[in-house]
Every structure is written in C-alpha cells, then in structure tokens.
Amino acid sequence: MRRPARAARWTASGAAVLAIALAAPGSAAAARADAVNPAPDNGFSATGVWNTPLPANVPLAPNSQAIVANLMQDKQTGGGLWGINTDTYSAPVYSVGPDTPTQQWTYSDCQNLPQLAPVIADSLSAVPTPPGMLVSQGTDESVAIYQPSTDTYWDFWRAQQDASGHWSACWGGKIEHYSANPGIFDNPLGASASGLPLGAYLIRADELRRGHIDHAINFETVRTQANCFSWPATRDDGNTPGPDIACEGQRFRLDPTFNVNTLIDPAARTIARAMQQYGLVLTDKAGALVTQAEDPRPLEPANGGVDPYNKLFDPTGTGIIPESLTHYLVLLGVPLSRLQALPLNYGEPGR
Template sequence: MRRNVRAVLAALSLSLILTGGLLSPARSETAPHRPSNGFARSGPWNTKLPRHVPLAENSAAIVANIKQDKDENFQVWAFNTHTWSSPVYTVGRHTPRLRWTFSDCLDLPHLAPVIADTLSSVPTPPGMLVSQGTDNTVAIYQPSTDTYWDFWRAEQDSEGNWSACWGGKIEHYSRNPGIFDNPLGAAATGLPFGAFLIRIEELRRGRIDHALNIQTVRVRANCNSWPANRNDGNTEGADFPCEGQRFRLDPAFDVNTLRSPAARTIARAMQEYGLIMSDKSGSLATQAEDPRPYGGVNPYHLLTDPTNEIPDDDSYTWLTLADIPVERLQALPLDYGRPQS
C-alpha cells in the first residue's frame, strides 16, 4: 500500500535526535496451546472479544466513512494476497545470514543507526520473494532463535546483496504481544505482518484464531490507537478511523449466508477476534499471505471458490469479501484492551 512513510519517519527522526537452511512459507499448524500467528496468547491479536463490548460513541459515523471509502474506491473490500500483501517465510537454523544495508530511500540518513541491528544479520533464504506493488515487503521468522523480521522496500541487487528502506526485528517472538518497538516495523503503525496476515493453512482448516487487519483510504490524522504506536494518518476529523483502532463484525450477522467458505471463515474471525486498522491504503482491504513462495497453482482460487464460479484469474481478490457487509462493522473505543499501567 502506498503510504506516507516519509512523514512518519521524518517525525521519528526528529524525536530521536532530540532524545539522544530450510526454506518454507510460514505455516500455521502449531500446537493447540499456541495461537496460529505464533505471538503471545495474551496479546491484542490473540485475545477473543466478549460478545458484548463497548462501542465508540461515534462508531456509526466512523463505519459510514469506511463504507464511503469502499463505495468511492473500486466499490470493493479487497482481499489482498499476491499483490499488496507480503510473503511470510519460516526459515531453518542454518539459513545463510546476510548483512543487509539501509537503502535510505526517504533521505533520512540519521535513521540508519536505529535500524542497524535489524539489518546486521538476517537469515535470508535463497530465492526469496518480496511483495508485488510498490511496498516490496517481506516477513521472515526463524523458530530456532524465536526471532522475526519484516521489511519495507526490500530489494536484492544484481550481486545478490539485500537492502531495505525500513523494517524491524522482534526477538522472543512467541512472548511478544505483536507490536514492534517504536519506531521499527515495515507498517506505518509498528504492527507486524506476522500478527495479522491470514494464512493459507488457516483457510484450509476453516479456522482463524487471531484478529485480522483492515486498511482504508482515509484515516484520522495525528491519531493512533493501541496497539499501534505511530501513524501516518491523512484526514482531519474525529469520525475517521485511527490507525490501530479495533473493529469487529456485528456478532448478530449470520455468516452462513456468505457464499464463499473462505469468507465464512474470515467473517467468523472478524466477529470473534475483530480487525485492527494496520495502515492506510488505496482501497478498503484485508490482507492474506502471498502464495507465490509455495509455487504451483494459486491455492486461493479453490479456497475462496470451490464451486469454480469465479473466473480463473484474480477476480477472487475482489469477490471473496464482497458479501461481508461493511455497514455491519462496529468501531470499538480508542485504545480498547490496552493494559493498565
């Protein structure tokens, strides 16, 4: 998604100046006691919502603006997979470690020391792919060290050297709530892809046990809600969603009315765990892992349309979530669920 990272990182840079082996896509088949995204069970992504939760006083107005974004930008709730999402790799203990470089594509050289540790030793699988679109993102998880990385504007040069314009590293991944230390992380909110991306295996098993993400065109300027720790908001006004704000699909909505089995699985997760505004976007969207690292036939075609009624092209990205009613979303209060200090 094209986002104003320059503004976010420029503000962060000013703050910092003032204050001194085995390659495979990530899998969600984990032990029953561990959430499929691998982050801490007690974190915001893996905490179920009670059926009765307080709503933001202006919930209806916020949701109306999200619906307007849908209506005025392609008239869809996009299901982003192979474009405008991210590949997620799980790598083995012996995956070659490379020193990446800071590309500084935003001309903020004083941020180089901030990201230096993230780039210093990255287990980088041969043949690694980055997302299609202008963001060029990728996520890497190494279970043997319980460490996770994600990168924005990642690029490999002709000699095989890797660089990134921004990103972050999370150590002790399985104990982390799913939040980067500020100002790290590829997303403009400091929220890692590994926490919210829908996985292929989750759709195959018909169960998602974590919150999903939502992105929209207009997000409130200078406003972030926990678990986000920064924002790149672009629109003034209290009736626009804040990045990090939590939403849910009305639990009274009957998900069995949805045609696609994938849509039913996704909608149940939206009711049980909710959605968190992870970034702004060119359209209303929710993201799933990029299937290209798996090779072969794109599995989303069958998972989203087992009756083969959708043409065998990218139409599923526009049609999968089409029947989930945006107007039945509910906005929760800002900082909902934030731990009391």
C-alpha cells in the same frame, strides 16, 4: 514514519460475472461444509492483543456509526469492493531454519531520513535470508521472516536485492523472543505504517483450508485520521483530519449477530468469524478498502505450481469466475455497514 498511500491491485469490474455465477444452476458452494480443524496461531503470545478473543460484550466508540459510514464512503471511492490483497501489496511469510544463511542488510534510506540509520541497524544485522526469497509485488516490496530456532521475527518494507545478491530495506524491524511478544514492534520499527507486525495479522492459506483463523486480522482503507494512532499501533501516517475518520491501530469487529452462514463461500465464512471473534485492526492506508493475506508465491511449489487462493476464493463454488476476480469478490457478502468501531486504545494494558 510517513509513507505514500498504496494502490490496491483490483479493479471494480466483475460484478456482472458474479451475478451470473450466483444464478448458475447446480452451484455446490452452499453445500460445502466448513472445516473444523483449528489452524495454528500466528506464533505471537497467546495472551497478546492479536490472539485473545474479544469478550461477548465490548464497548463501542460513541461515533462508531459515523466512522463506519466513512469506511463505506472509502469503499466506494476505491472501486466499490472490499478486496483481499495476496501477491501484491501484502507480504510473503518465510519460516526459516537454523542453517539459513545470514546477511548484513543495508539501510536504503529511500525517504531521505539518514538519522534513522542507527535505529534500524540492529534489525538489519545478521538477517537469515533464504535463497530465492520473494518480496511483495507493488511499491511496498514487503516480506516477513521468522526463525523458530532463535524465536526471532523480522519484517521489511521496500526490501530489494541487487545484482550481486545483497539485500537492503528502507524500513522494518526485528522482534526477539517472538513467542512471548504481544505482537507489537518497539516504536518506530516495523514495516507497516502503524508499527504492527505483518506476521501478526496476515491471513494464512492454511487457515482458510482448515476453516479457522485464531487471531485478529487487518484492514486498510483510503483515509486514516491524521496525527492519530490507537493502541496497539505505535505510530501513524494518517492523511485526513476529522474525529469520524478511523485512526490507525483502532480495533473493530463484525457485529456478532450477523449470521455468517448466509455467506456462500467457506473462506468468507472463516474470515467473517474471525472478524466477530477476534476483530480487525486498521493497520495502514491503501488505495482501496482491503484486507491482507500472505503472499502465495512461496507456497506454489508445494501446491503444484498453482496459487492456492484460486481454489480457496470462489464465492460460487462453480469455478466460472475468473481467477483475477476471486480475490476481490470473496468478501462481497460481508456487510461493511455492520462493522463496529471500538473506542480508541481499547484493551491497552493499564487502561
């Protein structure tokens, strides 16, 4: 599946605001204690690629430094920040009950690939579709749905509802026996360009509240290697040739010797620890360097109508940084230069 590169939502403004906030007297950020309660995992197999911690010593790709140097160049190309996408170019995650109405979705074929209609037909059949369901803002229009009673998961790309209430999608997929699945769609299914399920890697707001992420997370970047994907990915939409460009599906980790306690924001510390313990997976292209967290809009009614990330993402603890910037500044202190690229297909069973 080839898909257009996506733009990130943030702009590069705000560095001066951050500098002023960091210097503000009486900041309580550094004094806040990290939560210790473990967060629930993402529901995939506990022994799957997403939920298995990396060993203390892992081999690195021989060109790890060159790959990371290209990621740093992408960061500058995309505005100079490593942002977190939430309500735009990410996805809501719905856990639905057994009585949720089902609907036969339609294949919209936005890419003019009618030969794929039979491939996705089963995934569009009898989809539990909650009333008032939202999809991500931006051209991806993604959504993830999980039904515990049937242990089935769906995610969709370019999901749209027409005036009559009928839903369609340009692509996506279904995973049965979700809790036993390692977190990989059968090729060529899945909303992401790499065929990796959104529900496996999206950061959850509850995980940040609890101070613990028990799975690998993702990132996306401006350039991914053309015609190259690495397990656990099943496909790619790479756009750039060259051996030192990261491949979709390639696994990374944050240097475990980096002291995450030097990060001011508790959310940044939580995310950085997950990068060290479980790693990151390159899942797609984007218009900037970004990591994805679940879309907060379905969570707002239970949160007093407020985006929960407005409180969770505050790199100063002062509350003086505009809400429009916090999503793009929270990872400011995480050193991209200290990412480490693992070899292609690292951890693939049978290798």
